Amino acid sequence: MGGVPKQRKTKSRQANRRMHLYIKSSSLVSCPKCAKPALPHTVCQNCGTYKGMDVVDVMKKLTKKEKKQKEREIQASDKSEARNPKSETNSNN
Ligand SMILES: [Zn+2]
Secondary structure, eight states, X not given: OOOOOSSXXXXXXXXXXXXXXXOOOOOOEEOTTTOOEEOTTSOOTTTXXXXXXXXXXXXXXXXXXXXXXXXXXXXXXXXXXXXXXXXXXXXXX
């Protein structure tokens, strides 16, 4: 037989034990290139860059229509970055 509890645990003791059992929200950082939220220390899912280098070819899997849209999106983000360099300072956190 396995371990058998000797005494009943009260609801509050049970709750106290379980107070750390929850899913923590994942911390996101804004991508320095496209400024979209991305997981830290990972390749950006949106633009496929990591530490300023192109790692994943994002355009490869997309259809023609999606490609056009994405190119437009990337160009827009480049322009906005040139206008306000605030996005660079935010990425340093
Ligand atoms: Zn990105």
